[in-house]
Amino acid sequence: MVGEIFIEEGDFPWLSGRFVSAAGFAKVKPLFERELALPEEEEWDEWDSVVGEINEKLQLVAPAGPVAEFLLYIDDERAWFRWIDDPIA
Template structure:
């Protein structure tokens, strides 16, 4: 696969595949990428999910279960695609206004305890 930092990643509504935003990579610190969010129609409808996820992330050490439920709501609402158009199997995405940062995996995360 090509260098994932070249080109725009895209955020899509899971329900219908509609593109919600272009994520233009501005930098990163492995394993995280940072991007500018270029919103499209429909992003404002799900933005409250990101606001709630970030609010709970601030207190994740005190209440990880609430944060996990909030992040599950984000993941149930959106998918992400690499610049080449293929769907990202697994990602951890945060959006704050017009900034985003995420890490990803080319394979689904293993949910089992090892």
């Protein structure tokens, strides 16, 4: 487990809230830092690669269970995300 998100706001399709990291977060923190920096550098191919790596390494779990695919951003103690139930083919 890398952490837990306590949802505080929703602006469909995005949800956001407070992020409380767990011990496993240190291993993936550089991915999230890079994910946030790449759009500013307009490095879209690399951003897509980082997002794919996050989806491969992590699982976003909703109250009903794991989701198929997601976009997740973590910046210090804030997180925002969106997900889809069916994988993109």
